[in-house]
Amino acid sequence: MCLAIPGTITKIEGTDADIDYGGVSKCASIRFAEDAKVGDIVLVHAGFVIQKLDRKDGEELQKLVDETMRSIR
Amino acid sequence: MEDCITLEHGSGGAKYRELVEKVFLPAYSNEYINPLNDSAILSGAGKIAMTTDSFVVRPLFFPGGDIGSLAVSGTVNDLAVSGAIPRYLSVGMIIEAGLKIETLQKITASIARTAKTAGVSIVTGDTKVIEKQEEESGIYINTAGVGIFDEGRIPPSQKIETGDRIIISGCMAAHGMAVMNEREHLGFQPPIQSDAAPLGELISAVLRNDANIVHAMRDPTRGGVAATLCEWAGADTDILIRDADLPVRPDVSAACRLLGLDPLYIANEGIILLAVSESSVYSVLKDLQSREDGKNSRVIGEVIQGSGNVAAETLLGSVRKIRMPRGELLPRIC
Amino acid sequence: MNYQTEDLAAGIRKLASEVGDVTIMEVCGTHTQNIRRFGIPSLLPGNIRLVSGPGCPVCVTSQEDIAAAVFAAGRENVIFVCFGDMMRVPCRAGSLEKLRQAGRDVRLATSPLDALKIAKENPRKEIVYFGIGFETTAPHTAALVEAAERTGTGNLSILNVHKTMPEAIRYLLRGENQISALLCPGHVASVTGSDAFSFVASELQRPAAVSGFEAFEILAAILKLLDMIRKKDPQCVNMYPQAVTREGNRQAQELMDKIFKPCDAVWRGIGCIPGSGLAFRECYAGYDAKKRFDIPHQETEEPEKCLCAKILKGEKNPEDCVFFGKECTPDNPVGPCMVSSEGSCAACYRYRP
DSSP states (O other): OOOEEEEEEEEEETTEEEEEOSSOEEEEEOTTOTTOOTTOEEEEETTEEEEEOOTTTTHHHHHHHHHHHHHHO | OOSBOOGGGGSSSHHHHHHIIIIIHHHHOOTTTTTOOSSOOOOOOSOEEEEEEEEOOSSSEETTEEHHHHHHHHHHHHHHTTTOEEEEEEEEEEEETTOBHHHHHHHHHHHHHHHHHHTOEEEEEEEEEEOOSSSSOOEEEEEEEEEEOOTTOOOOOOOOOTTOEEEEOSOSSHHHHHHHHHHTTOOOBSOOOOOOOOOHHHHHHHHTOTTOOEEEEEOOOTTHHHHHHHHHOOTTEEEEEEGGGOOOOHHHHHHHHHHTOOGGGSOOSSOOEEEEOGGGHHHHHHHHHTSGGGTTOEEEEEEEESSSOEEEEOTTSOEEEOOOOOSOOOOOOO | OOOOHHHHHHHHHHHHTTTOSEEEEEOOHHHHHHHHHTTGGGGSOTTEEEEEOSOOTTTTBOHHHHHHHHHHHTSTTEEEEEEHHHHTOOBTTBOHHHHHHTTOOEEEESSTHHHHHHHHHOTTSEEEEEEOOSTTTHHHHHHHHHHHHHHTOOSEEEEEOOBOHHHHHHHHHSSSOSOOEEEEEHHHHHHHOGGGGHHHHHTTOOOEEEEOSSHHHHHHHHHHHHHHHHHTOOOEEEEOTTTOOSSOOHHHHHHHHHHEEEEEEEETTTEEEEEEEEEEOGGGGGGBHHHHTTOOOOOOOOOTTOOHHHHHTTSSOGGGSTTBTTTBBTTBOOSHHHHSTTSHHHHHHHHOO
16 A cells, blocks of 8 residues: 655645645645655655655665675675 | 526527527537528538537536537547548537526637637537536537548558557647546646647648558547557457557656556547558658647557557566556545 | 666575575555566566565455445535545445445545545535545544644544554464565555564564565565575565655654554454554544444445455465456456455456466
């Protein structure tokens, strides 16, 4: 379950935020990410921000994969 | 004239006449409809194409169109994909009592405008009024369309052949998402625009060129591109498309991702699919891409020997099966 | 070094040759969908099997709860608000989609806060919101209750069928069974924190990997699980660091804890799993639609021969069921696994070669 999509916060008004998904925007609640700021990339599920996303995107995962791949060789 | 349509407007008397003379005639005005005869007398001997369709979309107005413009472009496109030149349309309306006359005027104006763009005449019509079924009064439109064939133009066989390439003339899923956004108050900003448009001239640009061998053409409306491909795949053919080549506008793609929907299954009203011989791909694309309404045309797949399956090569290189869509496509959160 | 999916597939093949037969269970409907969508099983060697557990909140909503929804939605003066996922789920009493087609006021939500908006716009109607979902979605319902309290919106109630993962996982993986490792749901973990799944390794002695949803992310998690199996070193590893931390989303957890308390819950196809549900705490019981509408207890049974219960537990595959593809199709679903487009049987039907 749990369809959640990344987007960028473009505006905040109280606990409501406008999130840009690349071409289209929709409102979401930041009730669970009250320290979120405009410009943050966030994960949105069913109309609520559930997590701020690590800007370094795939870097950490690549490191974890690298650890495992090295031990395989 | 009063504000709203009443049952009296549908009963054929003075009020009905007033509606025709004040709302419909001024908008449609042409030599066929102006006499207001029981039948329009039309010219055009030889083979003709005829189609009919009904339009019950709600909401009546959506970004990029309305039930009126949709009625015209939908009917025109059904004629055009059969290889005919759309010429004449009838417009039958069933109006729910309570509909504002102003709304009717807007829809009528939209019908007239779209007809003009498409080069067709509204030659006859009919209006009935019924009690309203829901809280908001609506309107249902039925059209019949007639088209003729240019000298020498052979209508496509509408049968795909092994070796054909599948071409799409533009981006997918815009209409379905536009209407869903509006109807379910999804709140996408800016509101997603429908792609609804008459495509007669786009299709003419392709069929006019003798170098183009078109085996099948369809406008992929309800059920999306997936439904058309599933209908095309025959007893001895399979269709293989590539996810990487499917064009979708960024806003539509984002909206689909957010709602857990696959653009392949969502309605279109402003694009066509063509199955063309391999030898004429380059020339068909050139003819399509030279036009504004065909600038995003591209090859999305091919027809191979098979048994009626449709599949898509994923971005990963694996293959997923495309099946006939079933039921209303609804957004999901899980 | 920038690894690609092909590299992961090669790494998985190498590890698979060293581990014998392995069964990995995932418990997330979006994992089920995406694994099929990306054709991941075709990239795995034959001894690595992926099975779908009960990760689809739609699939596991009991027939009784769906009947309760149909009952509430059928009431005059009620506007029933729910996510699209639940619309088509059938039970003996009907379905929400059928009610919608028959003209009842059933509305689509993409956020629970839609229900609040509808309640404010329709003060003379009763709005019932269908609260389905696991820990990713339960906080949202809690936020809805909080907002309703704050704004004094009295014409709103919630049909609460929220469930939580840990007890269900314990129930499934306890004792002898074939499951070698668990692919943990990345977005549930976003809220609960990856530590919430550490019990899978420490208590149940199985490797666990919190996984994202793109092909690369899923393959990376599978790679890690196989590595832990090979080393006989069960840990709970977070393979979705972009979106998951060890402690998760505290604000969401706190609100959930304020509004809800654990309770027993009936999972369709499985039965009662103690402590796996969420019930309103006493002071919020006024928002419970079951109490407000005095919804009758409706006993419903699973159709005989439907293998959903075993499929959910990973003991059988959709193709093993006599109904699959014949009486039971996405058009005409018998059990929960065919109902939701993310259910094991629906996914298998749609993507089978």
